[in-house]
Amino acid sequence: MKRTLSYVGERALLVLISIVVLFPIAWMFLTAFKQPRDAYSLSLNFEPTLQNFVTVFSAPWNLGSMVMNSVVVATVTVAIAVPCAALAAYSFSRFRVKGRKFLFFLILSTQFIPAVVIVLPFFLMFRQLDMLDTRLALIIVNLAIVTPFVIWMIKGFIDAIPTDSEEAAMIDGASRLRVIKDIVLPMAAPGIMTSSIFCFILTWNEFLFALILSRRDAVTLPVGLVSFRTERGDLWELMSAAGVMITVPIFIMALFIQKHFTRGMTAGAVK
Amino acid sequence: MAEVRLVDIEKKYGAFLAVPQQSLTIHDGEFLVLLGPSGCGKTTTMRMIAGLEDITSGDIMIKGERVNDKPPKDRDIAMVFQNYGLYPHMTVRQNIEYPLKLRGVDKATRKARVQETAAKVELDALLDRRPSELSGGQRQRVALARAIVRTPSIFLMDEPLSNLDAKLRVTMRAELKHLHHELGVTTVYVTHDQMEAMTLANRVAVMREGRIVQLDTPKKIYAEPADLFVAGFIGSPSMNLIDGVVKGGVFRADGVEIPVPLGDRDGVVLGIRPEEIDITQDAGAPISGKLYALELTGESTLVTLRNGPSSVCARGHADFEAEIDSPCYLAPKDEARIHLFDRASGERLG
Numbered sequence: 001m002k003r004t005l006s007y008v009g010e011r012a013l014l015v016l017i018s019i020v021v022l023f024p025i026a027w028m029f030l031t032a033f034k035q036p037r038d039a040y041s042l043s044l045n046f047e048p049t050l051q052n053f054v055t056v057f058s059a060p061w062n063l064g065s066m067v068m069n070s071v072v073v074a075t076v077t078v079a080i081a082v083p084c085a086a087l088a089a090y091s092f093s094r095f096r097v098k099g100r101k102f103l104f105f106l107i108l109s110t111q112f113i114p115a116v117v118i119v120l121p122f123f124l125m126f127r128q129l130d131m132l133d134t135r136l137a138l139i140i141v142n143l144a145i146v147t148p149f150v151i152w153m154i155k156g157f158i159d160a161i162p163t164d165s166e167e168a169a170m171i172d173g174a175s176r177l178r179v180i181k182d183i184v185l186p187m188a189a190p191g192i193m194t195s196s197i198f199c200f201i202l203t204w205n206e207f208l209f210a211l212i213l214s215r216r217d218a219v220t221l222p223v224g225l226v227s228f229r230t231e232r233g234d235l236w237e238l239m240s241a242a243g244v245m246i247t248v249p250i251f252i253m254a255l256f257i258q259k260h261f262t263r264g265m266t267a268g269a270v271k
Numbered sequence: 272m273a274e275v276r277l278v279d280i281e282k283k284y285g286a287f288l289a290v291p292q293q294s295l296t297i298h299d300g301e302f303l304v305l306l307g308p309s310g311c312g313k314t315t316t317m318r319m320i321a322g323l324e325d326i327t328s329g330d331i332m333i334k335g336e337r338v339n340d341k342p343p344k345d346r347d348i349a350m351v352f353q354n355y356g357l358y359p360h361m362t363v364r365q366n367i368e369y370p371l372k373l374r375g376v377d378k379a380t381r382k383a384r385v386q387e388t389a390a391k392v393e394l395d396a397l398l399d400r401r402p403s404e405l406s407g408g409q410r411q412r413v414a415l416a417r418a419i420v421r422t423p424s425i426f427l428m429d430e431p432l433s434n435l436d437a438k439l440r441v442t443m444r445a446e447l448k449h450l451h452h453e454l455g456v457t458t459v460y461v462t463h464d465q466m467e468a469m470t471l472a473n474r475v476a477v478m479r480e481g482r483i484v485q486l487d488t489p490k491k492i493y494a495e496p497a498d499l500f501v502a503g504f505i506g507s508p509s510m511n512l513i514d515g516v517v518k519g520g521v522f523r524a525d526g527v528e529i530p531v532p533l534g535d536r537d538g539v540v541l542g543i544r545p546e547e548i549d550i551t552q553d554a555g556a557p558i559s560g561k562l563y564a565l566e567l568t569g570e571s572t573l574v575t576l577r578n579g580p581s582s583v584c585a586r587g588h589a590d591f592e593a594e595i596d597s598p599c600y601l602a603p604k605d606e607a608r609i610h611l612f613d614r615a616s617g618e619r620l621g
């Protein structure tokens with residue numbers, strides 16, 4: 001009896017949390033398909049339209065270039081951060097160097113600094129370099145933000161891999177780099193995949209730096225959303241349509257992560 | 272072909288001394304077995320030879336060259352790991368093939384070598400499985416196959432047959448013996464199995480707490496154990512070790528009176544193997560007591576007799592039968608096969 005009660009309570013709580021979390025997202029999806037006159041209506045009975053998506057991609061909003069900016073910034077950031085982080089994570093995990101723990105702490109500690117504190121220095125620096133409003137500046141900043149996090153994350157995955165297979169490979173005649181390529185990377189692949197997606201999501205959603213460092217050419221999607229707040233009021237249906245454009249890729253990636261998380265690659269290596 | 276010399280090597284893990292300073296020469300083409308209780312440093316010694324473990328002090332020489340700073344891949348060693356260390360993301364075929372691939376062996380030769388080796392360890396039907404889809408014994412055979420697929424200068428095998436059933440173990444043992452005869456590769460081999468040690472080894476090194484306590488041919492180790500520890504460790508069932516005293520040229524303990532060539536002294540341990548004892552009907556026999564247990568092993572019966580604290584086991588004929596608790600008499604077959612040790616130091620006496 002007691003068990004069923006706690007079971008019911010648990011479920012009820014889960015449902016409640018899900019509603020709280022999912023409601024705004026569901027509302028955004030609905031609004032994206034509404035006509036301007038329905039945007040403020042609470043009724044679910046409206047005539048759906050795709051016009052909002054057409055509007056946001058045409059002048060003056062030109063969401064297309066923002067999508068492009070976001071895709072380029074996030075992809076390049078992942079493409080640079082993940083390989084570097086994987087090598088760093090491997091070193092932190094396997095090499096017993098003096099001061100290793102402190103160095104690792106130092107890298108992690110960059111994550112404790114609130115972004116607002118460093119955004120101004122970054123702004124001044126990029127202005128000096130004449131790099132304001134460029135994708136490259138955003139990529140550099142995102143790398144700085146994301147790499148420590150990804151190192152930490154991948155290290156967790158590599159720590160979980162037993163060293164036995166690596167040692168066997170070294171005896172079999174593989175160099176350290178070969179071991180990483182042939183043994184460690186395939187075994188850590190699910191973890192690295194997961195980390196890449198996290199890294200992508202972080203960059204994709206990054207708002208503050210993009211807001212400060214871009215003006216016209218390098219504006220990314222999250223910043224672009226702000227432009228739907230006009231003197232004529234907030235254009236909720238357009239903002240929602242753009243919101244859907246931001247959210248859908250993340251949803252798809254989250255699904256991927258789930259699939260990878262459930263699959264271990266280390267089974268069968270040792271006794 | 273390679274001679275391996277360990278010169279004053281020592282291994283510490285932090286403050287813990289795993290292998291205290293010692294030297295050992297493994298001759299070119301020799302089959303050396305490391306024998307010793309769990310945790311005595313066998314694996315550590317192997318790993319130092321392989322270059323997987325830094326040595327705290329001393330030198331490791333392979334073919335006369337100091338290899339302390341040489342990475343494992345350049346030492347031309349093949350190793351069977353105690354816990355296999357297979358590549359879980361590769362099939363059995365790819366696992367066995369990997370060392371050849373790294374050495375740039377061409378595809379056709381690789382394929383043939385893998386087939387041949389897999390057949391030797393009876394894995395040919397499982398080549399396309401992954402390690403996670405194999406039993407423990409099958410995984411161990413993959414580890415073995417991966418080591419013997421090529422001909423290195425040195426084989427290091429850490430309990431390579433421990434997980435196999437009795438029949439397969441005998442087959443693989445013969446396979447390894449043949450391989451060693453054929454290739455003559457210097458081999459260091461760890462086992463807990465007396466039979467393996469006896470049948471395979473040119474020399475056996477018995478280890479205790481990181482130290483080599485005796486290094487000799489299997490025959491010599493069996494017949495002339497250097498101390499109490501080796502005496503108790505080698506042989507199955509192990510040697511009878513009876514606590515007693517020597518008085519007037521006779522070793523005395525409860526129910527035991529055996530003449531020995533030793534002056535009067537206390538704290539003596541008399542050792543005698545079960546194989547070296549006869550079961551007699553003679554009430555005046557040197558060892559007497561009550562029958563405590565009878566164990567049929569197949570080809571023989573183990574007869575255990577008790578008298579006070581003394582307990583003596585003898586290997587008798589498979590047909591031997593008697594009532595438990597009935598009086599029982601034993602006699603050493605050959606006075607020369609009796610071993611005497613000092614209880615306190617464990618050293619061999621006389």
Ligand SMILES: Nc1ncnc2c1ncn2[C@@H]1O[C@H](COP(=O)(O)OP(=O)(O)OP(=O)(O)O)[C@@H](O)[C@H]1O
Nearest residue numbers: 284287289307308309310311312313314315316353
């Ligand atoms: N990485 C390590 N750190 C600290 N101590 C270690 C480490 N590896 C081994 N040891 C210790 O060193 C000693 C020797 O270990 P080793 O693995 O060589 O034993 P072994 O003879 O192979 O035993 P077994 O027969 O159980 O395999 C043990 O006491 C063990 O606890």
Ligand SMILES: [Mg+2]
Nearest residue numbers: 313314353429
């Ligand atoms: Mg071991």
